[in-house]
Amino acid sequence: MKYQYTKKGLDPLVAKTAVSLVRFLDLTSLDKPFLEAGQACQRIGMDEIAFVYLNRYIDIFYMIEDPTNNNIEEVEEFSITDIPSLFNLHLPRKNQVSEDEKKEISNWVLKKSVDNSGELVLPRVRCPSCSKDIFEACLTCPFCQNQFEPCILTGYPIHNKPSHSCRSCGRRALQDMMEIYQINFTYCAWCSNPP
Numbered sequence: 001m002k003y004q005y006t007k008k009g010l011d012p013l014v015a016k017t018a019v020s021l022v023r024f025l026d027l028t029s030l031d032k033p034f035l036e037a038g039q040a041c042q043r044i045g046m047d048e049i050a051f052v053y054l055n056r057y058i059d060i061f062y063m064i065e066d067p068t069n070n071n072i073e074e075v076e077e078f079s080i081t082d083i084p085s086l087f088n089l090h091l092p093r094k095n096q097v098s099e100d101e102k103k104e105i106s107n108w109v110l111k112k113s114v115d116n117s118g119e120l121v122l123p124r125v126r127c128p129s130c131s132k133d134i135f136e137a138c139l140t141c142p143f144c145q146n147q148f149e150p151c152i153l154t155g156y157p158i159h160n161k162p163s164h165s166c167r168s169c170g171r172r173a174l175q176d177m178m179e180i181y182q183i184n185f186t187y188c189a190w191c192s193n194p195p
Contacts, residue, residue, distance in 0.1 A: 013180050015040035020155025026084045031060045051112045051120040081135040152190045153177045168193035
């Protein structure tokens with residue numbers, strides 16, 4: 001499933017938002033958030049996240065295809081995230097993509113793993129509270145449970161990064177994402193007033 005955005009240059013913002021939405025997969029379909037986030041990241045060259053998310057999507061694809069053979073492993077990569085564990089979540093009845101589309105995704109994942117000399121892992125930052133390495137998109141540290149203020153555009157944590165505060169509601173967005181957003185929109189994404 002490929003998306004085309006009508007607004008100019010929104011792909012980085014859309015990709016980061018899709019990455020953030022995976023933390024809510026307990027409220028949605030188990031597979032679709034990984035698929036959409038992986039494809040959005042793949043499209044803009046965020047290959048580390050795309051690889052990890054699409055690789056997880058392939059695992060879920062096989063779980064859906066054969067629920068009795070649930071051999072999915074807890075991947076260490078997800079232990080540094082605030083993404084819910086897959087083990088207590090409901091499997092969809094059918095897969096989102098066809099077998100051919102799954103093969104295309106699998107081939108990309110395999111090619112990336114062969115071509116990449118280093119390990120493809122989720123980008124990390126240090127938790128401002130406990131100093132452990134966590135996934136850069138975490139809103140809750142999986143170690144100390146400290147919560148971070150989210151960017152209203154992407155859901156990524158703001159931490160101490162440059163940000164823009166809306167003059168009307170005071171909500172903050174990451175500055176680089178706000179610059180992309182303001183090329184296309186003239187109102188705050190949170191309160192709909194001028195930002």
